[in-house]
Amino acid sequence: MESSRVEIAYLKRFAKWSLILAVLSVILLFSMGVATAIGPMSIPFDKALKIILHQIPLIDNFVPVDWGSLEESVIVQLRLPRVLSAVVVGVALSIAGVAFQCLFRNPMADPYVLGVASGAGFGAALAMILRLGFSVFGAVYAIPLMASIGAISTVFLVYGIARTGTELPVLRLLLAGIAVSSFFSALISVMMALAGEDLHVVYMWLLGGFSLSRWEYLYVAVPTVIMGFIILYAFARDFNIILLGEEQAKQLGVEVEKVKKSVLIIASIITAVAVSISGIIGFIGLIVPHIMRILVGPDHRILLPSSALAGASILVLCDTVARSIIRPIALPTGIITTMLGCPFFIYLLKRSGKIRI
Amino acid sequence: MVLLKVCGVDCYYGSVKVLENVSFSVDSGELVGLLGPNGSGKTTLLRAISRTLKPKVGTVLLNEADIFSMKSSEVAKRLAVVPQSASLEFEFTALDLVLMGRHPHMGRFEREDQTDLEIAKEAMMLTNTWHLAEKPINELSGGERQLVMIARALAQRPKVLLLDEPTSHLDINNQIGIMDLLKKICLEKNIAALAVFHDFNLAARYCDSLILLHKGKIFAIGKVEEVLTEENLQKVFNVEVIVRRHPITNSLYIVPVSPLQETKTSPKNLRIHVICGGGTGTPLLKLLYRNGYYITAGVLNLLDSDYEECMLLKIPTVSEAPFSPITEENHEKNLRMIDQADIVILSNVCFGKGNIKNLEAALYAVEKGKKVAVVDETPIHQRDFTGGIAEKLYAMLKERGAIVVKNCYEIPTILEKLENMIQP
Numbered sequence: 001m002e003s004s005r006v007e008i009a010y011l012k013r014f015a016k017w018s019l020i021l022a023v024l025s026v027i028l029l030f031s032m033g034v035a036t037a038i039g040p041m042s043i044p045f046d047k048a049l050k051i052i053l054h055q056i057p058l059i060d061n062f063v064p065v066d067w068g069s070l071e072e073s074v075i076v077q078l079r080l081p082r083v084l085s086a087v088v089v090g091v092a093l094s095i096a097g098v099a100f101q102c103l104f105r106n107p108m109a110d111p112y113v114l115g116v117a118s119g120a121g122f123g124a125a126l127a128m129i130l131r132l133g134f135s136v137f138g139a140v141y142a143i144p145l146m147a148s149i150g151a152i153s154t155v156f157l158v159y160g161i162a163r164t165g166t167e168l169p170v171l172r173l174l175l176a177g178i179a180v181s182s183f184f185s186a187l188i189s190v191m192m193a194l195a196g197e198d199l200h201v202v203y204m205w206l207l208g209g210f211s212l213s214r215w216e217y218l219y220v221a222v223p224t225v226i227m228g229f230i231i232l233y234a235f236a237r238d239f240n241i242i243l244l245g246e247e248q249a250k251q252l253g254v255e256v257e258k259v260k261k262s263v264l265i266i267a268s269i270i271t272a273v274a275v276s277i278s279g280i281i282g283f284i285g286l287i288v289p290h291i292m293r294i295l296v297g298p299d300h301r302i303l304l305p306s307s308a309l310a311g312a313s314i315l316v317l318c319d320t321v322a323r324s325i326i327r328p329i330a331l332p333t334g335i336i337t338t339m340l341g342c343p344f345f346i347y348l349l350k351r352s353g354k355i356r357i
Numbered sequence: 358m359v360l361l362k363v364c365g366v367d368c369y370y371g372s373v374k375v376l377e378n379v380s381f382s383v384d385s386g387e388l389v390g391l392l393g394p395n396g397s398g399k400t401t402l403l404r405a406i407s408r409t410l411k412p413k414v415g416t417v418l419l420n421e422a423d424i425f426s427m428k429s430s431e432v433a434k435r436l437a438v439v440p441q442s443a444s445l446e447f448e449f450t451a452l453d454l455v456l457m458g459r460h461p462h463m464g465r466f467e468r469e470d471q472t473d474l475e476i477a478k479e480a481m482m483l484t485n486t487w488h489l490a491e492k493p494i495n496e497l498s499g500g501e502r503q504l505v506m507i508a509r510a511l512a513q514r515p516k517v518l519l520l521d522e523p524t525s526h527l528d529i530n531n532q533i534g535i536m537d538l539l540k541k542i543c544l545e546k547n548i549a550a551l552a553v554f555h556d557f558n559l560a561a562r563y564c565d566s567l568i569l570l571h572k573g574k575i576f577a578i579g580k581v582e583e584v585l586t587e588e589n590l591q592k593v594f595n596v597e598v599i600v601r602r603h604p605i606t607n608s609l610y611i612v613p614v615s616p617l618q619e620t621k622t623s624p625k626n627l628r629i630h631v632i633c634g635g636g637t638g639t640p641l642l643k644l645l646y647r648n649g650y651y652i653t654a655g656v657l658n659l660l661d662s663d664y665e666e667c668m669l670l671k672i673p674t675v676s677e678a679p680f681s682p683i684t685e686e687n688h689e690k691n692l693r694m695i696d697q698a699d700i701v702i703l704s705n706v707c708f709g710k711g712n713i714k715n716l717e718a719a720l721y722a723v724e725k726g727k728k729v730a731v732v733d734e735t736p737i738h739q740r741d742f743t744g745g746i747a748e749k750l751y752a753m754l755k756e757r758g759a760i761v762v763k764n765c766y767e768i769p770t771i772l773e774k775l776e777n778m779i780q781p
Contacts, residue, residue, distance in 0.1 A: 004478075006452065006478075006487075006490045006491060007471075007474045007475075007478065009491070010452060010469070010474060011470075011471070011474070014468060234465050234466065237460060237463070237465075238460075240449070240453075240457065241457050241460055243447055243449075244445065244457070247404075247409055247440070248438070248440055250407075250408065250409050250429060251407050251408075251409065251433065251437070251438040251440075252433055252457060252458065252460050252461065252513070253428075253429050253430035253431075253432065253433030253434070253460055253461030254429070254460070255428075255429055255430075297448065298447050298448050298449055299449070299453070301468075
């Protein structure tokens with residue numbers, strides 16, 4: 001059979017996808033560069049780039065050193081971990097958002113839909129109020145560790161409540177998520193009422209931000225999120241089919257229950273990792289998938305990676321705005337994501353007129 | 358060759374048994390219809406066969422292999438399901454949807470290649486949907502969507518095809534189109550198909566054999582004429598039906614009769630004979646039937662719409678072969694029926710050489726002293742195709758005391774008066 005225009009157009013889409021991802025990658029690198037250069041201490045863009053290149057083994061010798069040690073430590077110890085944290089969190093929240101919206105076939109779902117946020121918040125608040133100070137590898141890990149524990153145990157709690165036999169009905173999951181989430185929110189409120197002088201710290205953490213970022217947190221987060229992405233991407237075609245409904249997906253050979261369980265756990269873990277390093281950053285995980293669906297279409301094989309890249313760029317830029325808009329005060333990044341992202345999303349919504357999974 | 362074999366399947370929802378001891382098989386190239394009232398277990402049976410619901414007892418064999426011991430992607434390569442048409446609110450194109458049928462054949466990170474596209478194209482050409490390939494699914498009409506779903510099923514390259522009400526919510530042209538297509542697919546691709554139907558007539562016309570489910574059990578199974586009997590349908594669906602062979606398609610067709618007891622008022626003792634034809638008697642027959650009279654009719658030709666109405670209402674009728682003049686023998690039968698009637702009503706029927714005997718019969722009734730009512734809506738000279746004979750007889754009829762009314766809706770009042778006269 002001779003290939004017709006339609007078939008050629010279909011096969012060309014794979015090339016188009018690569019192009020989209022290349023453009024988004026360039027945008028992300030550019031955002032990261034800008035974010036590294038901007039700050040209270042102004043360091044020119046080219047100098048910042050050279051400092052970064054100097055950190056990479058093998059090419060470090062080719063970069064002539066023409067900067068001071070203060071500039072180097074601002075870039076390397078403060079800005080780089082912060083920017084990379086924003087990248088990791090942006091990727092994690094966006095892909096978790098895509099996964100949850102698909103599994104629940106609900107455009108309102110976000111990474112926190114199973115109560116990860118309030119579970120993590122509860123863990124973190126507990127660590128702050130009890131002034132837990134245990135450390136691993138010499139770094140203070142109490143808050144991220146407690147946040148992760150809180151997040152993951154919440155997911156398993158919700159999972160256990162929702163499960164019926166071997167099945168995992170999504171409606172039960174949603175409702176169990178809402179119930180458990182509300183319960184932990186109430187506990188957080190109780191602790192905030194009792195917090196006294198720690199109230200401000202707890203509150204700022206709950207708003208989400210990157211002021212506590214450090215390299216050590218990334219050692220766990222980066223591999224986890226990369227692994228999570230690979231696993232979710234492996235299910236990309238299954239996601240497309242699950243949108244037809246679970247019954248049809250089963251009939252098309254998708255192991256729905258298996259996919260659902262794996263994806264819920266993976267997406268929850270990467271959300272927990274994100275929450276543990278940045279607190280609760282709203283909006284990204286809910287809106288980035290919608291924006292990308294409008295821009296690149298519903299196929300998860302492009303939606304998932306493009307959301308990851310776009311989410312990372314948006315979060316890096318939002319964080320840069322957050323720490324430079326009202327100097328010297330650094331606003332919590334979560335406020336900026338919502339304040340900038342919502343109008344943009346409303347614009348897209350008005351323009352395209354429809355919203356779908 | 359037997360492609361699908363269901364052996365002694367029992368299915369439960371919780372503790373409620375919805376299927377009991379269901380066994381049957383479907384051969385390659387065969388289209389089997391699954392019928393039954395709502396809640397009889399049709400959809401459940403499809404779910405059990407498609408590996409969506411595990412039966413508590415019994416097995417489902419796909420090409421002699423138990424489907425529950427196979428991986429779901431292995432099942433999906435051999436068995437495809439066309440679900441009930443539902444709205445799909447997303448922006449995948451028709452081609453995307455059809456290519457989803459290739460999923461079971463593809464590796465995890467594999468992308469659709471030229472071969473997959475060719476298979477999808479072939480399926481879409483067969484279902485005549487290739488021109489819709491780049492249209493978003495949510496912009497298609499119900500009929501187009503159903504065809505695309507069938508194309509997706511075909512892209513799976515299945516040996517067995519299950520369809521859940523493939524024609525519901527569709528226009529009549531789409532219903533016929535889809536059924537013709539299904540029949541063709543079964544024969545050309547040697548696919549074994551099992552489809553749920555609500556429409557007996559479509560099932561009767563297209564299926565090779567039928568399964569009638571009732572309360573989770575197989576009530577009847579076999580050839581169309583063995584399953585679709587008046588008795589079976591009455592028992593399972595609790596409605597009176599008439600099963601006939603259609604003169605054009607020569608397949609069985611079923612006409613449900615309006616639930617008898619509900620519309621009838623208390624039966625009356627008066628016996629009425631109606632002389633009609635060409636559809637002029639239908640409103641009259643309905644009216645009399647609803648008022649509870651005992652009705653007879655004649656002489657009517659088979660295929661005459663008044664005759665069909667009489668069959669529908671189970672009215673004893675003297676009948677004549679289609680488009681034939683009334684024979685002396687049938688005329689005689691008609692007169693005997695008139696003898697037993699209390700009242701005779703003549704509808705606004707046209708008269709020709711073939712049915713002039715019916716006018717003679719009316720005259721006979723008047724002469725016998727029966728009360729005769731004549732519906733005289735159209736002047737008789739316009740209804741006379743006998744060259745004046747009918748007009749003459751008609752005049753005689755009026756002369757000898759037949760009651761003339763302008764239309765059939767005046768009949769009940771007349772009948773009430775007559776009733777009082779006859780039975781004071």
